Amino acid sequence: MEKIKKYSKVIYILWLRQLKRYYRSRARMVGSLAQPVLFLVALGFGFGPIYQKAGGGNYIQFIAPGIISMSIIFTAMFAGIEVIYDRQFGFLKETLVAPVPRWTIMLGRTFGGATVATIQGIVVFFIAILIGFRPENILLAPFALIFMILIAFFFTALGTAIASPMEDMQAFPLIINFLIMPLFFLSGALFPLSGLPKAIQTIIYINPLSYGVDGIRAVLTDQMHFTLQTDFFVLFSFAIIALAIGSYLFSKIEV
């Protein structure tokens, strides 16, 4: 009992640190909104007419959940990768010599990063509404939050796991090119999943983000490819696995 109290304090203070840093770097906040908004406007209005002609309906309606997911995955991954920043600027050592289990540090960081990413997703949700996105049933919108939080958790933990054994920032662009972009493009965020070549479909089926996008889309627009239960359990399992692997790799860090 004493231990639980102690550990939750550690998790809380790491969470708070992450939020303070986010709140203080407004440039980052605004900067990370630019890309989703650009995608929403350029793709939403650009491909809108074609999508409509092909019988798909309103394209903004279709991609808004995808773009919300995109903003979350980018922010979450970067929050995870902040381990590298902290290593570079020395702060990581301060947390590694603290008399607490490493997994509490990892968990605190993940909670913080996931919270920031979820906030970012909510902001994009409201921007989408300004641009013309209309949720099917606004009362169901809070349920989309469950999927947003799960995506945020999964990708923050994944980012931490990837960054933990890494030494320097040069790996940064590599991660973006080889991981974030493919995950995003091959998730059904931008196009419907039916009628795709087998190979692409297989990749999409093993991409956890596909289930997150599908879950948000199901709740907000009533269109779905999998079922809500599948979406939830697949994403939930991935999040737990990523947390476990992330905790393990983080606990192995030697500075």
Add this chain to the structure above:
Amino acid sequence: MNIIEVKNLVKRFDDITAVDNISFNVKKGEIFAFLGPNGAGKTTTIKMFTTLLQSTSGKVLINGFNPSTHPNDVRRSFGIIFQDPSLDDELTAFENLEFHGVLYNVPKKIRRARIEELLKIVELDKRRNDLVKEFSGGMKRRLEIARGLLHHPKIIFLDEPTLGLDPQTRNHLWSYIKNMNQKENITVFFSTHYMEEADRMSDRVAIIDNGKIVAEGTAEKLKKETSSQTLEDAFLKLTGKQIREEGAKNIDKLRSMRRVWRK
């Protein structure tokens, strides 16, 4: 009573032996200087003491605990000032200390009082709510010292704490450290390249070179043994004047040291 006990400690990286079978003790309340040329094994040794690196073999006891088997007991026992800055620049001075206090489970009332006390001691109480990124190098060091002392550690490790600081700041830092050493009987274990600093501040000195302890004792004793005027002369006599010895093997070694340092 020995607060640090080291026996036959070895650390190997791949095929390089960074710390080669060293043994020494540090008494409680002592100010102990750990000297050596670059790449001699100082930082590696401190990392093993502070649970940041696992030793290859040998025995270490910090405040009676083994860093490999009881890391959290060891971590509670010491405070550390790293060679490179380790503050969060995006937080204020107070927030950095508060963060540390919570991490070390210092109860709120004691924590707040201690933060006030330490901010006054290191003369940063007026800058408590400023972001650390606005601080000068010397101010950051002072804040790190306050942070290292926050949880009432038994030992404080300082890895080249005065590197790159002006004489004024250096003197101030040492007066805080000396003051805490006397007031709270904190054992001070520090490494430095400034030999006059080691001579002036330490009760005892150990010199490490190529991973081995080459001399140990009071600064006076080392000077006498090498018939030197200053500790710097004694140091040079004991470790040689070469910047680092001959051969490609040593370049590889230096490179791997750099790898350890950069981490």
